[in-house]
Amino acid sequence: MDRVRIAAHAKVNLLLRILAREAPAGFHQIETAFALLELADELVVTRTTSGVALTVDGPDLGPPEQNLAVRGARAVLEATGHKFGVALELAKRIPVRAGLGGGSSDAAAALQAVNVLAGNVVPRHELLHLATRLGADVAFFASGAPAALAWGRGERLFRLTGPPAAPTLVALALPPVGVATPDAYGWWDEMHPDPAPRGPLLLDPDAFAGWGSIGRLGGNDFEIPVFGKHPALRALYERLAGTHPYWVRLCGSGSAVAAVYANERLRDDAAMLLGEKHQRLISTTTRAAAAPGPEPG
Numbered sequence: 001m002d003r004v005r006i007a008a009h010a011k012v013n014l015l016l017r018i019l020a021r022e023a024p025a026g027f028h029q030i031e032t033a034f035a036l037l038e039l040a041d042e043l044v045v046t047r048t049t050s051g052v053a054l055t056v057d058g059p060d061l062g063p064p065e066q067n068l069a070v071r072g073a074r075a076v077l078e079a080t081g082h083k084f085g086v087a088l089e090l091a092k093r094i095p096v097r098a099g100l101g102g103g104s105s106d107a108a109a110a111l112q113a114v115n116v117l118a119g120n121v122v123p124r125h126e127l128l129h130l131a132t133r134l135g136a137d138v139a140f141f142a143s144g145a146p147a148a149l150a151w152g153r154g155e156r157l158f159r160l161t162g163p164p165a166a167p168t169l170v171a172l173a174l175p176p177v178g179v180a181t182p183d184a185y186g187w188w189d190e191m192h193p194d195p196a197p198r199g200p201l202l203l204d205p206d207a208f209a210g211w212g213s214i215g216r217l218g219g220n221d222f223e224i225p226v227f228g229k230h231p232a233l234r235a236l237y238e239r240l241a242g243t244h245p246y247w248v249r250l251c252g253s254g255s256a257v258a259a260v261y262a263n264e265r266l267r268d269d270a271a272m273l274l275g276e277k278h279q280r281l282i283s284t285t286t287r288a289a290a291a292p293g294p295e296p297g
Helices: 068-079 102-117 124-134 138-143 181-191 211-216 223-229 231-241 264-274
Strands: 003-021 028-048 052-057 085-091 147-152 156-160 169-174 247-250 257-261 280-285
Touching (some): 003 102, 003 138, 003 247, 028 102, 052 068, 068 102, 068 124, 085 102, 102 124, 124 138, 138 147, 138 156, 169 231, 169 264, 181 223, 211 247, 223 231, 231 247, 231 257, 257 264, 264 280
Antiparallel strands (some): 003 028, 028 085, 147 156, 247 257
């Protein structure tokens, strides 16, 4: 096989708690739950003689050497002895700096696709190890699970069968402002110079049996610092919360806000009420099954 195609799905965080800040590196220990969305980038990977090339159909993602998909491809090529190179063609559909995990998902897709081109010589557990080195969310996307609990830096995962009643109707509201994850953590650090220990929280599969129980697990610790820096995001959150969703949250570190609805009529009514003058709206669903693997391109 010389060419493969793979979908790189977005995610939402059903809850997100920042438990501690490590010293001296400053990394953060988190507790979260991920759920995949149908919204996805598309990555086509073609075998070449050497190196890693990247072309992007979508927004400017910065220098290729810093791109997570490029870094993922290089990690597998290095692990397999650089016997060939790859050309990456990335169609970006997941908004950037929105907290939807697009970059991390692209990295996981690159890991899987390049490994297929190499004959799947890198075992699954080693591929997950490579994923954890690339970023906090990459291991979840590489796992293929439709939903999972995660701890630490996101590398400790407990697979869930999926969010309740999946597929569930989701509306994503995208404001014109983006939020960089390091900035969001920095704002949280400003508010918590000496973080106190967090209270207990019972996390088990039964807690994800319904959207009401998911909502009772807690919110997203980034909401207060991010809303403090961007009051327009708080206003967007409040407008979305007023459209009768089951559940509404800031996505990851922001800036997108996600809401879950009981039916298409409620989701469509919410879209009409908000309009697209001050934000972009995307309709999608949660995934009822694991993310598909690479296919011949």
